Each structure stands twice: as C-alpha cells, then as structure tokens.
Amino acid sequence: MRAAGMPSLISKAPGSTDRWSVLLSPRWCPFQARRHQHLPDSLRTARGLTSLLPSILQQPARTLTYCSLRNGKRKTVKAVVDRFLRLHNGLWVRRKAGYKKKLWKKSAAQKKRLRELVLCTRTQCKLLDKMTTSFWKRRNWYVDDPYQKYHDRTNLRV
C-alpha cells in the first residue's frame, strides 16, 4: 500500500483505483495544449482520474483535421494562426525565431535583423495555406491596418 499523499511520476497500470489527494496533483499543464487527445477507454472507466498527472494526460494534438467529427468540415491548425499573418496576395508574414531571447549576447545588427518581419518561402506558404481554412484567406478591410498596403502586389513581373 502506498502512502496516501505520495504522487508517483510513473504512470499507473490502467484500471487501478488508487486515489491521490487532489491538492497534490498539479493543476497546470506544461504544454501549450490547443486540443487534447481523448483519454483511452481503459482509463475512462476509473472515477479517480487524479491518479495520473494531468501533464501526461493532456498532450497537444498537432494533426490537421481534414473532416471534423461534428460538422464534416476542415479545421484550421491554431498554431499557424497564432504565429503567422496571411496577406491577401498569398504571402505569409512571420517573426524571426529568437527575437526576444538572449539579447544580451547579440550584437545590435543581429538584434535589428531579428526584429524585422520576414516573408515565408513558396513551400512554406503552400504548407500554411493547407493548414488553414478559407476564412483566413478572405480580404479584410480593417480600420488602420498596418499591413493594408501589403495585401496587393504592384509591378509584379512574372
């Protein structure tokens, strides 16, 4: 018999009904979980779900849903919407990785380069277009949009 208030980091065998005190199981989840995978059926039957640490249960699901269960529609990957901006001409804008990390060791020129907004390559744009639905590709007429003039290409020679 384990002590009543001792959480274990090793995941328990499914079907076990040991109960840990709720106070000891952490409530936070270390992952930026957008959607959680459903619990396996064997664990669902156990009422004492606090026996496993939530961090192991809640894993982010990064798949692209081509046909959703409820509506049969394609779903957007929210990770892409959080990080990128789609211009109406098809280009995607992004930040440079590391623009706010360890700035003390970076030179001024390097910091300036990292602060700039950058466009994505053709393959990257195609990938991001596949991960988002047509809602994110519509033309938007925001008030005082800083990117308003970039939605259209000018003097483009093919």
Added chain:
Amino acid sequence: KERRRGRGRYGGRKCGRGHKGERQRGNRPRLGFEGGQTPFYLAIPKYGFNEGHSLRRQYQPLSLQRLQYLIDLGRVDPTQPIDLTQLTNARGVTVQPLKRDYGVQLVEEGADIFSAKVNIEVQRASELAIATIEKNGGVVTTSFYDPRSLEILCKPVVFFLRGQPIPKRMLPPEDLVRYYTDARNRGYLADPSKVAEARLELAKKYGYVLPDITKDELFKMLSARKDPRQIFFGLAPGWIVNMADKKILKPTDERLLKYYSS
C-alpha cells in the same frame, strides 16, 4: 524508346505510389511533421498578428468611381438620399455583418471623374472623398449602425417578414463617439453649425468654390437626415411592417412609446 506501361485502371504496377516506404504503404506522417525536428510552424515564435481579429471593425470600401458607375447605369437614384439599403439593393456593395463589417467607407479612387450631386450616408469617409462630393454640390454624413441594425438595414425585407418591431439604432461605443461627434468627419452626432464651418474649411483647403446648397431645388432632399435612433427613412423604431397585407402597425401603449422615443 517507349515507356513501359503498367496497364489497368489507376495506372497499374505501382499505381503512382512510388517504391516501398511510407509513401507506397500509405503511412506518411501528418502535414507539417519534419521527422521529429521542431516543425517550421512551431519553431517560429508567437506574435499577435491575428489577435482580436474578430473584434476589429471592418468597413467595405466604396470608391467614388464605383458610385459614379452605379449612378450612370441608373442602379442608384441620385434624386433620393443614398443609403446603405439603396446600395445593397443596387448590388453596388456587399456587406456581411456577420464578418464584423460595420458598414461602408468612401474611398478616393475615381475622385477626379466624380460628378454627381448626391446625399450620401456612409459609415466612414476619407477627407478627399468628402471634399469631392461637396464640391459637386452633394452632402455626406457618417453614421453608426450597430451589427443588428446593420443586418436589418442591409436586408430589410427579410427582417420585415420576421414580424418583429423595428429596433432602436444603438449609439456608438466609446471609441467611436469621438469620431462621430467630429464635424470634420461629418458625423451624424456633430453640431450642424460646426459642420457648415468644416465645409468651408475643406473648400479652402482643396481650393474649390463651395456651392450653396440652400439655393438648390433639391435642397429639401439633400438636407434629409435620419434621427440617431432611426434605421430607415420614413419608419420609426417600434413599428411593425406587414409585408403580406402592406400595412404598418404602430405601438399605442405609452410605455412602449416612451421606450422607443427615448
């Protein structure tokens, strides 16, 4: 030398699937996966490009060129006050209230060829567009429509068929009050005397003679404006329009009258 054919429907032999591996066996990983390396779309840091996008107001642009085109083709009648309903009926603009559209904005494209005297009511207008319309002897007003009133304004018949009384148009939110009380934007809540001053100032700025609309024969039409709580010209809030019997029902209860006239 001829290409060897696989025959059969779908191409035959390897059926365009390649040779062995995940490709042929249909076990390729999900889109964006890079074999375990942090994928590109996760390696980039988050930045609030799309933050609050569903709360940002949008205004469908209406160029003066398009407006001139509609008037020339006769789709929009310049002898009547031009409203968003008139523009929608003429299919001049398409407004989608559900996509956070708050109305129409006037854009300067076609300012040099514009020559029509109109009484127009939009939701936003740029300075040059206002100047062009006033130079031709017209009147511009900017007014606010909350999303529910905007939907009713764009599709009036569908609303009348619902059988609900026409609601009061709501007043603008805090950040827009300043815009609509400013005479330079010809806001509907601005002081009329200040609007007249602003017309003169704009005429001086752009260097044209401001035509006197009081001496115009269409002055009554040009000066027709809506009450801040009114959605349609000629219909007051609280009325029910019966499309089938072609009748209008007005409330008689004093509490209702008090509510709708406040």
